[in-house]
Amino acid sequence: MLDRYLPADFEPQWRARWKEADLFLTQIEPGRPKFYGLDFFPYPSGAGLSVGHCRNYVPTDAICRMKRMQGFNVLHPMGFDAFGLPAENEAIKRQRHPSEMIEEYAANYRSQMDLIGISYDWSRSFKSSDPDYYKWTQWIFKLLYERGLAERRMAAVNWDPVDMTVLADEEVIAGRAERSGALVEKKYIPQWFFRITDYAQRLLDDLDDIDWPEGIKQMQRNWIGRSEGVEFEMEVVIDPESIRPKEDDGDLEIEVLEKPLKFRVFTTRIDTIFGVTFCVLAPEHPVVDQILKRVNSQRKTEIDAYRQAAREMSDIDRQAVGREKSGVRTGALAINPLTNEAVPVFIADYVLMGYGTGAIMAVPGHDDRDFEFAEKYDLDVRPVIAPEGADELPDLPFSLKEGVLINSGDFDGCSVADAQAELGQWFETNEIGERKVNFKLRDWLISRQRYWGCPIPIVYDKEGHAETVPDDALPVLLPDVESYEPSGDGTSPLAHMEEFVNVTTRDGNLGRRETDTLGGFACSSWYFLRFCDPFNEDKPFSPESVAEWMPVDCYVGGAEHAVMHLLYARFWTKVLYDAGLVSVKEPFQRLKNQGQVLGHTPYRAPREGEKLGVGEEGILISYQEAEVLPAEDVIWRWVRMSKSKGNVVTPNEAVEQYGADALRLHELFVAPFDQSVNWTNEGMNGTARFLSRSLKWVSDGRNHFESEWSNRIDSAPADERSKRIRRVTHQLIAKAESDIDRFSFNTYVAAMMTALNSYAELGFAEQMSDAERLAWSEALESFTLVLSPGAPHTADEMWEGLGHFGFTLEATWPQSNASLAADDQITVAVQVNGKLRDTIAMPAGAPKEDMEEAALASEKVQSHLSGVTIRKVIVVPGKLVNVVAS
């Protein structure tokens, strides 16, 4: 065996042998516990993997490898999220067909993953663009449709003018398309939606039962945005000053004018209803159309102008931070149902049509936005809540969730909580309104006007009625065409392909296919289920296979999918659960987000005439340029690795220069798993050195190795050295096991380094007792096995060096024994008044009295006790003695 870490000399051979042996095939043995370890479904980009991507693949691999050695049935699959915009855009850019391009990129990803020894079962792999897979995506679409959860309807949707398709709300960040960065436009076109809002409450509640990072859960809670309140009706009258003169009535029918006008408002603060001094409608609110008919021409002109301006404004302008409030008086008055007070009704764009009822009761005394508006239009501000027991009110506006009501008639002195309960009841009793829960979550817009996606299995008859494609006609194949660029007219390129569009309906008449495709997030919402049963030709998956593997025990990926993929996948799982197809309510029991890997990236200050883009802090330059420029002109920053930034380190380079195991261990060791990393290649020196020392140690020790050690070790009389060796070994096993389980991979690697240092310090004795030889045998074998999840190539090299056949992955994880791991000597810290003054070695388990006696006997302690009186002595068994004196 090698006695130095020369990766090129042995790592490729081990990878070949693993492949030869089909080592990573999923094995199911009855009676064993299962472990499903999964990485996020990657889109295989043409740039290939960077060492940044390896930062989730390596830890997942390590934990899966350990679980397999511990006797679990392990499912550790990988596939590719091939459908969707990124793939299609890249294909257009390179003037290629997405299908063959993706094939090539996926193969490259796979070769890179293999290069660093990730133990994926590739036999189960698929791409979301494989007809065998998307057949079942369509099948699940139909299931949603049949359950009333997929529907096509007219809506104001987000149109991305660059990618020429609509986008889901989740894909729009602050008015811009998340991917293209374009300002989204509003379009009123019919689109397919999944009714995820039907599941809002369950998606919220079940977050409590899963082990996810608190931040991600919180983001989902915010996105779902539940709020409790009261929705009630307000009647509208027209202010006499603004009323439309009788003589103008002309063609208007009397009944129309006599029909009572009203609108509904939603509030979470019904307790502040006595503080309502005006109401605000969203400009798009339908009741405004009715008001328009009844007000005079001056009002009408103002309202029309404001509505027009609001319609033309983009979302990003309308929602710009710090924008001044604006609105116009409608001339209508709304009647406060509790006080019968008439307050003016405005339209203003700070009220959104899409949330609640699109109308609010404004309480400027206790709401910042309403206050700002009231200031501008000189409206009354009325405090109705006071802090309990305070003499003076804080400056208005203030928002208090605790306090008592004032200026509120019969409710004066009532607490906020009581008032909310009583008023909610009052509205319900009087049938003016009811308590209601509102969600910010909107339905999931899933149709896309693009070619490279899963076709929607729907056909329209000549009246335009939708029907699903029969199961035996699935999949609806995506036609293979030369030209697939987006049309840009709001239809998919498929709409222009007659042979695709023209079909017959179920009753044999002429029909028309749906030509939009499903957004990529639909395809990735169930792939983890297909991995359980990837070869099934009759079903998306069998209930038994899903019951065997689900839920995913450990799901690893970046935090950027916090509310998209992770919310959609939870939704689909719940629908499939309701349909009785899946045994779990939540797909991902434990979620972990890896930290980002940042590359050292050179920038320079902009020169005269150069402008920085939004959010840019300098002009990106190449490494070559950075070397030429004077050092003071170059600004180095740590920036997420990406091809466009030119700061990528590939695993291929790292393996070439340092070795696959050195890379793997460095990925684990460099920082806590969830923290971002400033990447430097030099860091791999440390892990490569450690691997060299490990190989050297095993190579030296194998002469003493006795393969039958485990049969004899407990009967051989232990001596001092054998006990010390075994203590190191058993402490290592326990530490490694718990560290890997709790995703503390950096301390797992550190523990192996510490153990190796201890072994090296002990050294192999020239004259070795039987007990020592057996202890070393245990140490050599256990160390090798513990190393295996992190550095499998090296571990297998050592394993063979020790005379074993086969692979460490197939060996049994060593069992740690707590009594062998326990120290027999302890170091007692001795403090005087909390300050460390001495340390004393004592036998483990020494009684408190002995510890106190030894502590007080210490010269160093005595020197700090002269002239003072001992007040108290605190003894922590096995740890410390603190002498309190004054």
Place this chain on the structure above:
RNA sequence: GCCGGGGUGGCGGAAUGGUAGACGCGGCGGUCUCAAACACCGUUGGCAGCGAUGUCGUGCGGGUUCGAGUCCCGCCCCCGGCACCA
């Protein structure tokens, strides 16, 4: 503004309320070498001291405790997310 996560040596970081800085990188000194690289050995928080040792030290200010990086209160700063959601 709101929500979440963080601030520990030159750097990455470790530490169930109990010896702060494990482990590694880098630095320094040495061995090997004609020399260098590699490797190996030693050393490495600041200040004072030849030294034993003393003293300061986990973002800042308070508090609880025999004892606080860790718990509580009030701030400051950094990162991520949301942002007129009534």
